[in-house]
Amino acid sequence: MRNIPLFVVICLLALVACNSNGKKETNTIEFKNVNQRIAKSFSDLKRLDTFKIELTGRKPEEMVLNFTIKNADGKEIYNTQIKGTELLGSTDPNVDLSKEKDQIIFLKTIADDFFSEENFLEPAVMPEDKADNYTPDKALYEELKKSGLNGFKYRLGKENNIYIAWSQKEQKVKIYYNCC
Template identity: 50%
Template sequence: MKGSHFSLLFLVLVFAACQLKDEKKVAVNIEKIALQAFTDTVQLDTFKIVLKGTESKNMSLLFIITSHKGVQIYKKEIKAEELLKSYLASADLKKEDEKIKFLNDEVNFFFEQEHFLIPAITEQEKPDNNTPDKAFYEELKASKLNGFDYRLGKDTKVYIAWSAKEQKVKIYYKCC
C-alpha cells in the first residue's frame, strides 16, 4: 500500500515538473495603450503596442494607431529577432529569459512621454538628409500636429505624424 502511495506521489511530482517546464512556453501577450492627440490637436487617438509570441525567435511587437473616429490609421509589426539583432553585441542578451525581459522593457518604454512629440516639428527645425519627404515636413511644420518616434533597432529611430493633406500616417524623419 505504501508503495502505491509513493508511486502515485512520484507520478504527481513528475506531472507537476512537466507542467512547470511547459509554463515557460505560455504565450506572451503584453499590451500597452496610450491616448494622445495625433490626427487632431485636441481629439485623442489610441496608440497600442502588443508583444506577441512564445519565444524571442518568433515574437513580434505589433504597433497600431487608431484615430479618435475609430479607424485604424497605422499598423507596424516589428520582428523581435530584428530588434534583438541590433542589441546583441552591446547588451547581455545571451539567454532566452534576458531576451524576453529586454522585449518586455521595450514594450514598457514604447509609450514613455518623450516619444510623443508636441508638436512634431518646431518653427526652428529645418529638414536635413534624414527627411524623406520635404513637402510633408513643411506641411507638418505648418499644421503643428504632433508626432511620435519609435525604435526599429539600436541605430534606427522612425518619426511619424499624420498628414492631414493625404489623410494617412507618414514618416517625416528616420535616423540614428
C-alpha cells in the first residue's frame, strides 16, 4: 500500500518534468544550414552549370546566403554573398519580424525558395522584349536576345530583384535587369 502513493508522486514528477522541457523546445527552432544544388543550362545551352546556395550562421545578424554558379567544367563564374541583415532590412514593412525566431524562419524560407522554377528564365530575354529604365546594360540585353541564353533572378528584398545572365562577349555573369 505504501508503494502506490510513492509511485503516484514519481509519475507526477516525471510528467511535470516532461511538460516543462516540451515548453522550452517549442520556443526554439531546429537549426540546419541550408545547402542546395541544382544543375541548369546557363552559360551554355548544351551543358549544365551548377547553381549552389548555402545559408550559414545561427543568428540573423550572423547569417549569410552564399550563392555560386560553376560552369560545366567546374570553374566558378558567379559568386555573391548576401547578409541576412540585408535581406531583413529590405522586406515588406507589414511583415512582423520583431522576434529572432521569425527572422530565422524568414531567412530560411528565402533560402529554401531560392531555386524555385520561376527564378530560372528560359530564355533570359525574349526576342520581342524591349530594354527599359531597369536595364543597366543595354548592350548585354541585346546580346541576350540574340544568343538565347538563359537567365536567373533572385530577390534582395520586397522590391529588388536581380536578373543575371552569362555574357558570351565578356565571358562573365552580369546583371541584365534590376527591378521590382
